[in-house]
Amino acid sequence: xxxxxxxxxxxxxxxxKIQKFSDPEITVCPFCGGALQxxxxxxxxxxxxxGWYKDGYASAKSTSGDSTPSSSTPAAAPAAAAPAAPAAAPAAxxxxx
Numbered sequence: 001x002x003x004x005x006x007x008x009x010x011x012x013x014x015x016x017k018i019q020k021f022s023d024p025e026i027t028v029c030p031f032c033g034g035a036l037q038x039x040x041x042x043x044x045x046x047x048x049x050x051g052w053y054k055d056g057y058a059s060a061k062s063t064s065g066d067s068t069p070s071s072s073t074p075a076a077a078p079a080a081a082a083p084a085a086p087a088a089a090p091a092a093x094x095x096x097x
Contacts, residue, residue: 005041010034 006015008029015036017026029036 005039006036007039008032008034008036014039 001018001020004017004019004025006017006026006029007013008015008031011029011032011034013029013031015026015030019025025036025038027036028034
């Protein structure tokens with residue numbers, strides 16, 4: 001059942017009440033008899049973490065059945081890099097007057 005928080009419009013004291021959804025709101029302050037108004041407050045719990053579905057329930061298995069290459073698998077030798085060509089000289093701008 002949810003916990004509802006109310007504030008008195010006369011004395012400004014807060015009251016908490018556990019109620020069913022079908023229960024009527026309380027309207028009379030238990031401290032002074034003034035009118036109560038429901039307050040929107042922070043939830044009683046917080047969901048923390050990287051993500052519920054992605055971190056906790058998603059399957060890490062691939063559909064093809066192949067596993068990812070491990071670090072013990074020899075990597076292909078890197079190809080020899082061709083020497084870099086010298087940069088082209090910037091074109092001279094021709095200003096005609």
